[in-house]
Amino acid sequence: MKVLIAIDSFKGSISSIEGNEAISLGIKDIYPEAEVVTLPLADGGEGTVDALVQATGGKLVKKEVMGPLKEKVEAIYGILGDGKTAVIEVAQACGLPLVPYNQRNPLVTTTYGVGELISDALEKGCREFVIGLGGSATNDAGVGMLQALGFRFLNRNNEEIGLGAQALLDIWKIDLSHVQTKIKECTFRVACDVNNPLYGPNGATHVFGPQKGANPEMIKQLDLRLKHFADVVYYELDVDIHNIAGAGAAGGLGAAFSGFLHTQLQSGIELVLEIIEMEKRMQGVNFVITGEGKLDAQTSRGKAPWGVAQLAQKHEIPVLALAGSISEEAEALNKLGVTSYFSIVNAPMTLKEAMDPKVTYNNLRSTTNQLFRLLQAVQPE
Incomplete structure (x- = not known):
């Protein structure tokens, strides 16, 4: 299995690099032999x-x-x-x-x-x-x-x-x-x-x-x-x-x-994806994981997860998107290349608690872990 991870920073919480690392560990918990490619991501703004x-x-x-x-x-x-x-x-x-x-x-x-x-x-x-x-x-x-x-x-x-x-x-x-x-x-x-x-x-x-x-x-x-x-x-x-x-x-x-x-x-995002050669890095990939702090109407208007999903859709690669919060408008992403999206918040908590870097890191890892457990049950190694 080969997975490409490219998430934007969860603004005010963790960087793109830290988020990629947490998701990578969640995959390795279930598929230790998986080939995981991580690419830090930003959309031209902070990070x-x-x-x-x-x-x-x-x-x-x-x-x-x-x-x-x-x-x-x-x-x-x-x-x-x-x-x-x-x-x-x-x-x-x-x-x-x-x-x-x-x-x-x-x-x-x-x-x-x-x-x-x-x-x-x-x-x-x-x-x-x-x-x-x-x-x-x-x-x-x-x-x-x-x-x-x-x-x-x-x-x-x-x-x-x-x-x-x-x-x-x-x-x-x-x-x-x-x-x-x-x-x-x-x-x-x-x-x-x-x-x-x-x-x-x-x-x-x-x-x-x-x-x-x-x-x-x-x-x-x-x-x-x-x-x-x-x-x-x-x-x-x-x-x-x-x-x-x-x-x-x-x-x-x-x-x-x-x-x-x-x-x-x-x-x-198009400029950043061009420079990091995202499309080239997608060759041979089975899954793409992307995300940002909040998936909402703005996401489908040129934010980082949208850009990643567009390229993955072109190559018919399934895309999982992870976020801290998800608005109803995020449904539009399913028509724009995101196969499915999930919130990583796993219990009632304040925004301050949810944005704690350690909590975000652990939630990214555990959510990824659970998603790939499901995948393993459906498609055993």
Whole structure:
């Protein structure tokens, strides 16, 4: 028997790597001779660096960069096993958790640290980049990141503007003469699972601004600044970022990558599955096991278990999905490649108890154990 295990992290509980290990032990309890392949998984958000580094035999790199409030933070990114591909989660440098709740103000936060991570990877020889958008505390259209890479944004007096979204209205000219030359040699693949434009009712500010600390008046100011930025980019560079789907991701970082770094925004899980060669790893597999903390309507709209199930369905491989909680909407997954799904919660308990890492680990192992006992009874070795 050959089983491929690829679950996403159970957010707030255990990592993808730990979850895979628990399920593997549950299988080995019943089928000691089974061939078990484990692949860490993420969908372009939190955990993407760890998953891709582990899957490709890469390494983690620590780098002190400017945080969202212009203070120093220690960020971690990965260099994949090929030695030339860097994988960066923007939240490491400008994530919402880096800003205390009472200091959240997307007018002042900056993405400068993201550019510093890219620069560091450039110095280490990387020319391929995988970027995970999401979880940012910023709304500066990625201008901070671009400033760190040598793009100069000038006011009416030909002076460089400051950092943060509050300075976007000062932009009058864009100077490309100081951009790092190595940038031209790079390819960026960006994981983006939202289709919001840069500005407007469905744009970065109106949809994501409130969670970053923006009040109604601030939302008006920010949205005006993003539109102004798009207008200047079109006038100065003849690049249209007004209506790009996904440009509003991560406070407009999607626009910066699309308009300045010539990037195609991709589905996060599809990008990750491509890099870890998931389809290739499914050859000869009898069962696939996937899952995440909660299976619900969002799962079938591009989350990790959906992506795994789609590939398995293509090769007619049965898929088991495990989760902490399962909503009624998860039924849609049965038509999308998931053969059957199961909750690992085995007794009445509080959410806090269920999310205890030790409890989750043990429940994953015991649930898998019981499922494969059933399989053994139906299909004896």
